Every structure is written in structure tokens, then in C-alpha cells.
Amino acid sequence: MKRRTALALATAVGVALTGGLAAAEEYKVGVLLPFSGVYAGLGAHIENGFKLGLEHFGADLGDNTITTIRADTEANPGSTLAKSKKMVLQDKADVLVGIVSSAVLGGMRDFIHNSGTPLVVANAGNNDMTGVKCSPNIIRVSFSNAQINRPMGTWLAKQGKKKVYLMAPDYAAGHQMMEAFRKTFTEAGGEIIGEAYPPLQGTKDYGPYLTAAKATNPDAIYVFFAGGAAITFVKQYHGFGIGKDIPLYGAGFLTSAAYVHVQGEAADGTVASLHYVPAIDTPENKRFQEGYQAAYEGKLGSEFAVQGYDAARLIIEAIKASGGDKAAFKAALSKVSFSGPRGPLRIDPATNNVVQNIYVFKNEFKDGKIVQTVLDTATDVQDAPNGCAM
Amino acid sequence: MLADSSFWIVQILNSLQLSMLLFLLSVGLTVIFGLMNFVNLAHGSLYALGALVGFTIARATQSMWAAYLLAPVIVTAIGAVLYMLLIDRLRSAGPMKQVLVTFGLIFVLLDVQKYVWGTDQLGVTSGVPFSGSIEILGQIYPAYRLFIIAVGVAVFALLYLLLEHTRLGAEVRAGVDDPETASCLGVNVERTFFVVFLIGCALAGLAGVVAMPEFSAEAGMGVAILVPTLVVVVVGGLGSLRGALAGSLLIGTTLTFGTVFVPQFAGIIMYALLVAVLLVRPAGLFPARG
Numbered sequence: 001m002k003r004r005t006a007l008a009l010a011t012a013v014g015v016a017l018t019g020g021l022a023a024a025e026e027y028k029v030g031v032l033l034p035f036s037g038v039y040a041g042l043g044a045h046i047e048n049g050f051k052l053g054l055e056h057f058g059a060d061l062g063d064n065t066i067t068t069i070r071a072d073t074e075a076n077p078g079s080t081l082a083k084s085k086k087m088v089l090q091d092k093a094d095v096l097v098g099i100v101s102s103a104v105l106g107g108m109r110d111f112i113h114n115s116g117t118p119l120v121v122a123n124a125g126n127n128d129m130t131g132v133k134c135s136p137n138i139i140r141v142s143f144s145n146a147q148i149n150r151p152m153g154t155w156l157a158k159q160g161k162k163k164v165y166l167m168a169p170d171y172a173a174g175h176q177m178m179e180a181f182r183k184t185f186t187e188a189g190g191e192i193i194g195e196a197y198p199p200l201q202g203t204k205d206y207g208p209y210l211t212a213a214k215a216t217n218p219d220a221i222y223v224f225f226a227g228g229a230a231i232t233f234v235k236q237y238h239g240f241g242i243g244k245d246i247p248l249y250g251a252g253f254l255t256s257a258a259y260v261h262v263q264g265e266a267a268d269g270t271v272a273s274l275h276y277v278p279a280i281d282t283p284e285n286k287r288f289q290e291g292y293q294a295a296y297e298g299k300l301g302s303e304f305a306v307q308g309y310d311a312a313r314l315i316i317e318a319i320k321a322s323g324g325d326k327a328a329f330k331a332a333l334s335k336v337s338f339s340g341p342r343g344p345l346r347i348d349p350a351t352n353n354v355v356q357n358i359y360v361f362k363n364e365f366k367d368g369k370i371v372q373t374v375l376d377t378a379t380d381v382q383d384a385p386n387g388c389a390m
Numbered sequence: 391m392l393a394d395s396s397f398w399i400v401q402i403l404n405s406l407q408l409s410m411l412l413f414l415l416s417v418g419l420t421v422i423f424g425l426m427n428f429v430n431l432a433h434g435s436l437y438a439l440g441a442l443v444g445f446t447i448a449r450a451t452q453s454m455w456a457a458y459l460l461a462p463v464i465v466t467a468i469g470a471v472l473y474m475l476l477i478d479r480l481r482s483a484g485p486m487k488q489v490l491v492t493f494g495l496i497f498v499l500l501d502v503q504k505y506v507w508g509t510d511q512l513g514v515t516s517g518v519p520f521s522g523s524i525e526i527l528g529q530i531y532p533a534y535r536l537f538i539i540a541v542g543v544a545v546f547a548l549l550y551l552l553l554e555h556t557r558l559g560a561e562v563r564a565g566v567d568d569p570e571t572a573s574c575l576g577v578n579v580e581r582t583f584f585v586v587f588l589i590g591c592a593l594a595g596l597a598g599v600v601a602m603p604e605f606s607a608e609a610g611m612g613v614a615i616l617v618p619t620l621v622v623v624v625v626g627g628l629g630s631l632r633g634a635l636a637g638s639l640l641i642g643t644t645l646t647f648g649t650v651f652v653p654q655f656a657g658i659i660m661y662a663l664l665v666a667v668l669l670v671r672p673a674g675l676f677p678a679r680g
Contacts, residue, residue, distance in 0.1 A: 207404040212650040215397035228511025241530025
């Protein structure tokens with residue numbers, strides 16, 4: 001390995017001297033995604049996007065090549081730590097990519113921090129992983145929980161909503177999302193008049209919570225729910241007729257492109273904020289959506305697919321920028337910037353979190369299906385270091 | 391919030407709906423308990439199986455009515471297999487072994503559910519009856535939840551007729567009251583127990599499939615509802631239909647209003663109520679055996 005690195009270095013120097021001749025290196029990418037369990041659906045979206053990204057931008061690699069190895073993380077921090085150790089120590093992966101669950105990311109954080117092998121996070125949004133627990137080896141191309149919700153506090157206050165009720169499942173992400181919203185919303189003069197945190201597990205009966213929220217007579221209800229819980233929540237919100245008097249707002253996972261068609265009419269009128277909406281009108285997004293729908297039975301590319309797509313591009317751009325020099329590759333990862341399906345994005349060297357646009361979008365039920373349109377865009381949303389020292 | 395009549399109307403309907411689900415679950419459990427002093431802790435798993443099997447049937451047939459009919463039948467069949475393999479042998483084994491075995495059964499059935507259906511939340515989107523909302527006392531309320539209440543009331547009425555006006559009902563009452571004497575008088579208590587056990591399984595399955603369209607189905611949903619169900623059985627008093635209904639209403643209302651007014655203590659209030667009832671009436675509110 002040492003000899004190989006030395007050889008790579010020598011080649012890199014050679015390339016620098018002769019100017020142009022690319023070194024042919026093989027980059028081993030360890031894909032860590034949930035292929036079974038609660039998050040299997042998200043894992044599939046991210047992997048599909050990742051493959052499409054390799055296909056679309058593979059030409060930028062020059063003579064370098066990427067080979068992937070994959071492992072199932074389920075939602076299991078213990079087994080994922082073991083699998084990531086195998087990838088780094090035995091398979092000699094150059095970079096790891098993936099990780100949906102923040103709990104799984106938390107479990108492998110120290111190993112990655114000490115390993116010297118970079119990890120490109122393609123979903124897990126826990127603020128702390130690019131905050132107090134940040135690491136030069138952890139580069140997040142997806143989002144942070146705070147980043148999604150922060151612009152919405154300011155935006156909603158500007159819409160004249162003064163009294164808002166909060167609701168989210170009772171776990172770390174739920175609380176982080178609500179806190180980020182609360183901060184900017186109250187700073188902009190809004191007031192949180194009540195909040196509820198139903199349990200994450202168990203029967204999904206939001207009836208009592210919704211009835212209590214309605215009785216406080218808020219101007220709006222702001223929530224975070226994702227996946228199956230989001231589908232159930234939106235349907236019950238509609239079933240209780242609350243949307244007639246009180247509009248529903250939330251973190252965009254509430255009406256994700258991945259399942260808003262299942263919510264159907266119940267999602268009508270809901271306004272949410274997210275780092276990607278399929279409705280973004282740019283050539284980059286058009287190329288992504290066309291490629292994705294052609295490859296995957298006409299299914300809409302979701303924000304999760306975009307995260308995979310951009311993760312692939314991030315790795316390719318870093319390989320390109322470091323010109324086949326593996327030592328420079330790691331440092332190059334946190335300097336990448338490009339315009340992808342979700343607009344311009346770059347990695348913030350201070351935290352290694354992505355800096356990106358956040359879109360406020362509306363769901364409207366027209367002719368039997370939900371149409372999402374972008375109402376507003378918060379550009380270059382960047383997290384404060386929040387205790388991160390690289 | 392307190393002065394708002396719409397809040398109370400809707401919240402009372404919410405309590406009724408939760409109570410009816412608890413009733414469907416607890417009524418089978420309490421009669422089995424009362425008849426044979428047998429605790430089936432895996433009863434909640436049958437509820438989850440009802441929801442999951444119902445999901446599969448609804449997806450395959452595109453009809454919830456097929457699911458309402460077939461899911462309880464399949465859950466009853468699973469219950470019959472469990473009865474023959476395990477429960478029959480445990481009848482004379484004493485409460486400790488019964489609790490341990492049925493407790494273990496919870497985990498076995500949980501892993502079976504995870505293996506077959508995964509751990510995601512599953513829900514049906516088409517073919518659900520009563521899927522809109524209706525106006526009741528000036529409030530918009532999901533029609534499906536009223537359907538859940540109606541199912542609970544209908545099952546209570548049927549069981550009441552069954553217990554009070556049929557030979558099986560008389561045998562069950564006799565068996566709960568004094569199994570030895572009933573047995574001496576020619577009542578086949580063994581057979582009665584088996585039939586009651588199967589009815590209990592069917593009702594648990596029914597509760598699961600009825601809950602599924604509104605609350606979605608997921609592996610492990612039976613574990614969360616088991617504790618309130620056991621509390622209902624103890625508060626209501628063993629072996630009685632009236633007790634199961636009264637206990638369900640009490641616990642359903644406590645849980646609904648508890649989550650609203652004191653969300654941190656909703657669970658604790660239920661236990662406090664349990665302790666209070668047991669202090670005043672150690673055998674529960676309406677025990678079948680005085």
C-alpha cells in the first residue's frame with residue numbers, strides 16, 4: 001500500500017510536471033446504506049441516485065476508475081460499525097458513502113474520526129455531526145436538521161403567522177428540527193403557543209394531539225414527520241378537518257416527493273421547506289429527473305435520490321480536483337462546489353456541512369394528483385459552526 | 391381550550407374510539423383469564439398480526455371488507471395452532487410458566503412479523519370504507535373513527551346476547567363462576583375454554599384490521615397496546631364483559647385526556663388509576679366472580 005501511495009505521489013508529481021497526463025488510479029468506494037429494515041425505501045432511493053450520478057459524471061474521472069462495495073446498515077449502529085471497520089481495514093476503501101440513520105452515524109463517528117478514511121454522509125441530519133462532534137473525515141452532502149427548518153421560521157413570520165403550534169415525534173431529530181424553527185420564528189417576532197411530541201413508536205393515533213392543537217387556535221401548525229408517520233399524520237390532519245381553519249406547515253419530509261402521491265388530496269395546501277423539490281426549474285435538475293425516470297420506471301427522483309446523486313458527483317469532483325492523487329483527494333472533498341439538481345452547493349470547510357438553497361414549496365391537489373410548486377428560495381443556507389472545531 | 395366545546399366533543403369521540411379498540415382486545419383476554427386463570431401475554435401480538443395480515447389481504451384483493459372478514463379468521467387459525475402447540479400444555483403448569491412462555495411468545499411473534507412484513511409502517515390507500523369526514527355536533531370528524539366506535543358497540547351487543555342468551559354463554563358464565571361445579575354438572579369446561587380462546591383471538595385480529603387503515607400497521611404495534619389492555623382487564627375485573635367495557639372506557643378516556651393535558655405523565659396516570667381502583671375494589675370494578 002505504501003509503495004502504491006508512493007507510486008501515486010510520484011505519478012502525481014509527474015503529472016504536475018508534464019502537465020496533463022492523468023494518473024490512472026482505482027478508487028474503492030464503500031456504500032453503506034439500509035437495504036433492509038425501516039429505512040430500506042430511503043436506502044434504495046439514495047443508491048439509485050448514486051448510480052445515476054456515477055453514470056452522469058463518470059466521464060470526469062479521466063483514466064481513474066471507481067469500484068463500489070456495498071453493505072447493509074439496516075438501522076443498526078453496532079453491525080454498521082463492524083461493517084465500516086471491515087471496509088476501511090480489510091477492503092482498504094478510499095472513501096465511504098451513505099448512512100441514513102443519525103443513530104447509525106453516531107455509532108461509527110469515533111471510528112471514522114480516527115481512521116483517516118473520509119465518510120460522505122448522504123442523509124443522516126443530526127446537527128452535532130457537523131457541530132460539536134464534527135470531524136475532518138465526515139463530509140455531509142445531504143442536510144442538517146437545523147438547516148432545513150431555520151429559513152422556515154423567518155419565512156412563516158413574514159407571512160403574518162404570529163402564533164404557531166409545534167408537533168414532532170419524540171426523538172433527537174424531531175426536537176432538533178423544532179428548536180431550529182423556534183429560534184428563527186421567535187426572533188422574527190412569532191410566538192410558540194403550544195407544542196406536542198407524540199411517541200415515535202406505537203400506534204400512530206394523532207387524534208388527541210391534533211384536537212388539542214386545534215383548540216389553542218393557532219395561526220398555523222408546524223410539524224416534522226417523515227416516512228410512514230408523515231403519511232398517517234397528513235391523512236389524520238385532513239380527516240379531522242383541521243386544514244380548513246389552520247394551515248399545515250412543516251419540514252419538507254412531511255410531503256416528500258417519495259410519498260406525497262400516497263397522501264393525495266390530504267396533502268393539499270400544505271406548505272413545507274426542503275433542500276430539494278422535483279419542481280426546481282434548472283437544466284441540471286431536468287437532466288437528473290429525466291435520467292432518473294428513464295432508469296427507474298418513471299418514478300420521480302426524490303430528495304433522497306438527489307443526495308445519492310450529489311454524493312457520487314462530490315466524490316468524482318474531488319478525484320478530478322486532486323488529479324488522481326489519493327492523499328490530496330481527502331482534502332479536496334471538503335473544497336468541492338458545483339451546481340446540481342438542487343441548485344448551487346458547496347461544502348463549508350469550517351463544519352464540512354453542505355451549504356445549499358432551501359426551498360419553500362406548496363402542495364396543491366389538481367386533477368387527481370398533487371402538484372408541488374416552489375414559493376420561495378432561501379439561498380446559500382449555511383450552518384454556524386455550533387461548537388465545531390476541525 | 392377548556393371552555394371550547396368543540397375540543398370536548400372531539401376529544402370525547404377520540405376517547406370512545408380508543409376505548410372501543412381496547413375493549414375488543416381486552417374482552418377476549420379477560421374471559422380467558424377469568425375462565426381458566428390463564429394469562430396470555432401474547433394477546434397483543436395477535437392484534438398486530440390482525441393488522442398486518444389485513445394489510446396483505448387488502449393489498450391483494452383491493453378490498454377492506456375482504457380484510458375485515460379474512461384477517462380475524464387467519465388470526466384465529468394462528469391462535470388455534472398456538473393453543474394446540476403450547477397453551478393447552480401450559481394449562482396446569484402454573485401462572486409463572488404461563489407468563490414466561492407467553493412473554494417469550496411476544497418476541498418470537500415480533501420477529502416473525504419483522505421477517506415477513508419488515509419494520510416499516512404499512513397502510514392501505516384505496517378501497518377503505520368511510521374514508522371521508524362527516525360533521526357531528528358541528529365538528530368535522532373522520533368517519534372511519536366513528537366506524538371503529540360502531541364496531542366496538544356492535545361487538546359488545548353481540549357478546550352480551552351470546553353470554554346471556556345462548557348455551558355457550560351459560561357455560562362460560564358457569565365456568566367463570568365455579569369451574570369445578572360446572573364441570574360436575576356436565577359442562578365441558580375444556581371445550582368452552584378453547585372456544586372462548588378462539589373468540590378472543592378473532593376479536594384481537596378484528597381490532598388490528600379495523601385499526602389498520604386509520605393508524606397504519608407495523609411490527610411491534612401489539613407490544614405498545616398490551617400494557618393498557620392488561621390494565622383494562624385488571625381495572626375492569628376478571629372475566630366480565632361489563633368489566634371489560636367499563637375498564638376500556640376508563641382507561642381510553644384517561645389515556646386520551648392524559649396525553650393532552652399532561653403528556654409527560656399520561657402513562658403514570660393510567661397506573662395511578664390502576665392503583666386507586668385496586669385499593670378501593672381489589673377485584674376490579676365488575677369482577678365476574680363475586
